[in-house]
Amino acid sequence: MQQLDNTFTALSDVTRRAIVARLADGEQSLSKLAEPFEMSQTAVSKHVRVLSDAGLVIVEKRGRIRHCKLDAAPMKEAIDWLKYYEAFWADKFASLTKHLAKD
Amino acid sequence: MQQLDNTFTALSDVTRRAIVARLADGEQSLSKLAEPFEMSQTAVSKHVRVLSDAGLVIVEKRGRIRHCKLDAAPMKEAIDWLKYYEAFWADKFASLTKHLAKD
DNA sequence: TTAATACTAAACCATATAGTTCAGTATTAA
DNA sequence: TTAATACTGAACTATATGGTTTAGTATTAA
Structure with missing residues (x-):
């Protein structure tokens, strides 16, 4: 529960998602990681x-x-x-009618 | 991007995830929705x-x-x-090859 | 017409978040 | 031994968040 909070909170920031994306390409030192961002290393x-x-x-x-x-x-x-809710959008027909109902 | 921020932020709170879970069982009025929570209706x-x-x-x-x-x-x-990162936990071998393929 | 219901808005509070700068520590390079 | 590098910690600021209470509006029921 707290873990889910932490995970969603961590991923709710665009800088942190960018850090995750960069680390997907491999390990990085903190300073290298900080380089492309327009903020202090302390912030990163x-x-x-x-x-x-x-x-x-x-x-x-x-x-x-x-x-x-x-x-x-x-x-x-x-x-x-999230997958639990997949059924609520995955069904194309349901999705379409839902979309049309938006007007 | 902003949408992702909004989605992750919205889901980072346990009360809001509970609201989502309850609505998966069907439409609810705001007051019915607020009932089980130990906070004011205004907060909900x-x-x-x-x-x-x-x-x-x-x-x-x-x-x-x-x-x-x-x-x-x-x-x-x-x-x-999130699915993009599935390879990094779902399959150790896939994770390795993905990593190596990036060079 | 009056009273109850189902809200929203506004004002307020405490704490959290995202950033800064400055000072200090650990490690490495010269 | 000295200087540079790669950080962390502390103090600070501004804004956001999650909650409260109070007051007010719209709608329905009596």
Whole structure:
């Protein structure tokens, strides 16, 4: 429950989703990760902390460098929660009539 | 992008997820919806507003009653976003090959 | 016509979030 | 040994969020 809160909250920010997307291409140091964003490294560090608290990113310190890598496992719970509602949009006919009813 | 923000934010609260779950069983008036929660109707009304702004709930006024119904469609975008990362937990081998393929 | 119902709006409060800057620590390179 | 790098922590700011209460409106029932 709290895990779902953390996962959805972590993913509700566009910067954090971008961090996740970048980490899908492989491990990155925190500073490399911060480079493309138009905000301080401290700000990115805090975003990584939110992701790390949610278990979506694992940070490992080797020397002075923090290596960040993705752990998508907590997303499973979120996707399972969402999948329950798939029936409410997946049915094309239901979806169409629902759409037409919008007028 | 903003839609994804809205969807994930809307679903990051346990009360709002409970509202969604109840609406999956069918349309409900706002007051009926508010009954089981240990907070004011005003608070529930605000939660419904967040869900409605995210497009997850459609509120229709008939007489003095606001009928709330689920529209799960915006969840599709969220589930699609999450599905991209399924490979990173669903299958260790797939995750590895995906990672290697990125080079 | 009056009273009850089903809300919304506004004002307020406490805490959380997203950002900043500045100072400090740990590690590595020169 | 000194200087640079890669961070974190603390203090601060502005705005958002989740809740409250009070007051008011629209609709229905008596």
